[in-house]
Amino acid sequence: MVDLSQLLDDLAAESAELDVLVADRPAADWAEPTPAPGWTIAHQIAHLAWTDHVALLAASDAPAFAESVRHAATDPGGFVDRGANELLDEVMATAAPGGAVDRAAAPAALLGRWRSGRAALATALAAAPTGSRLPWYGTQMSPASMVTARIMETWAHGQDVADTLGVVRVPSERLRHVAYLGVRTLGHSFAAHGRTTPDGPVRVELRAPDGDEWAFGPADAADRVAGPALDFCLLVTQRRHRADLALVATGPVADEWLDVAQAFAGAPGAGREPGSGRDLGRRRRAGTRP
Structure with a gap:
C-alpha cells in the first residue's frame, strides 16, 4: 500500500x-x-x-x-x-x-x-x-500517482530555477519518487518518440543520495542502467543531456532509452543540448547567470 x-x-x-x-x-x-x-x-x-x-x-x-x-x-x-x-x-x-x-x-x-x-x-x-x-488529460490517475507526478514536476521546474539563480541544490531522498516515475514511463518514452516499445525489461540500479542503492526491475535483466540517482532524475526530466551525466547503459534497449527518456506525459520534450550542464557549472563558478 x-x-x-x-x-x-x-x-x-x-x-x-x-x-x-x-x-x-x-x-x-x-x-x-x-x-x-x-x-x-x-x-x-x-x-x-x-x-x-x-x-x-x-x-x-x-x-x-x-x-x-x-x-x-x-x-x-x-x-x-x-x-x-x-x-x-x-x-x-x-x-x-x-x-x-x-x-x-x-x-x-x-x-x-x-x-x-x-x-x-x-x-x-x-x-x-x-x-x-x-x-486527467487522456488518462486517469490514482491520488498517489497524482502526488508523485506533482513531486516530479516541482523538482524538475525547481531545477530550472536553481540553475538560473546559480544555486546547487542538495539531493534528497525525495528523488526516489522522480526515479520511480522515470522507470515507470519507459514505455511511454519510446511511444512518444514514435519508437517500438521494447518487450524485455530493463534493470535500473541507482546510487541514492545517502549512498544506498535503489533498484528497479528484475536482477537478471540483460539490459541495464546504472549511475547516480541524481543523474538519472536529471535525464528523465530532460534537465541534462545524457552526455553530461554519469549513467552507464548496457544493452541496446537501455542505450536507446537514455536517448528518449522522459518522465512527463505528452509529446517528446526538446531536452537540453550536450554540454549545457557543464556550461551552467562554469557560470556558477564564475558567479554569473545563464
Whole structure:
C-alpha cells in the first residue's frame, strides 16, 4: 500500500524548498530567463500553479475539469504553455491597479497563488476516497500517482530555477519518487518518440543520495542502467543531456532509452543540448547567470 500522507509530506517539502529559493528574490530575478526556452522564473512558478489548479479541478470539480480538457483539445501542443501564460497574465492584472503594473507586487501575488493552490490541492487529494481514480488529460490517475507526478514536476521546474539563480541544490531522498516515475514511463518514452516499445525489461540500479542503492526491475535483466540517482532524475526530466551525466547503459534497449527518456506525459520534450550542464557549472563558478 502506498502511504498517501507520506507522499503529500514529500510534496510539501519539495514545494517548500523551491518556495524558499524564490520567496525573497527581487522582482528582477523573477524575470530572468531559465534554461527552458521562453520561460522566466515567473513562468516556471506560474506553470506549477496552473498545474496544481487543474489537478484540483480533477480532484474536486469534474465538470470544470472536463471543460479544461475541451479547452486543451483546441491546442494540444500548446495548452500547457498557454495555461501558464494565462495564469501569469491574470496574476499580473491583479498587480496592476489603474493599469500600471506594480513590479514588486507581481511576484508576491504569483507566489501567493501558488501557495494557496498547492495547499488546496493537498487537502483535496488527502480527502480522496481510497481506490478512487481521478480524470486527467487522456488518462486517469490514482491520488498517489497524482502526488508523485506533482513531486516530479516541482523538482524538475525547481531545477530550472536553481540553475538560473546559480544555486546547487542538495539531493534528497525525495528523488526516489522522480526515479520511480522515470522507470515507470519507459514505455511511454519510446511511444512518444514514435519508437517500438521494447518487450524485455530493463534493470535500473541507482546510487541514492545517502549512498544506498535503489533498484528497479528484475536482477537478471540483460539490459541495464546504472549511475547516480541524481543523474538519472536529471535525464528523465530532460534537465541534462545524457552526455553530461554519469549513467552507464548496457544493452541496446537501455542505450536507446537514455536517448528518449522522459518522465512527463505528452509529446517528446526538446531536452537540453550536450554540454549545457557543464556550461551552467562554469557560470556558477564564475558567479554569473545563464
